[in-house]
Amino acid sequence: MHEFSLATSMVDLVKANCPEGEELESITIEAGPMRGIEPQAMQWAWEAATQHTPIAGCKLQLIQQPWKLHCPDCQTSFEADDMFTDCECGCDKTSPVDCDNLRLVRLTLKDKVGVSDS
């Protein structure tokens, strides 16, 4: 289950990015379709990976990006539901671009009483 190794590396990433002394409410991750992440498996992996760590209980929001394909004929890029979509011009030699992203988009910190979020 590759979701677990992803989750473990995300935990390290989150720990490195979390301001000291802050508690995390949730994190948002953006993943390209080439990553082949199964959302449910990802949630389980995340819970398992964060257990007994300082960020236990932090929620994971996963944003799956659509396929982005590039057409070599007319040099356009477009979004598609799968990687075998032909270009509008009829070209079937489209190739995926930026589809293996894995990005930490946002860290949401727990609200503290008396501190306003500005």
Ligand SMILES: [Zn+2]
């Ligand atoms: Zn084209």
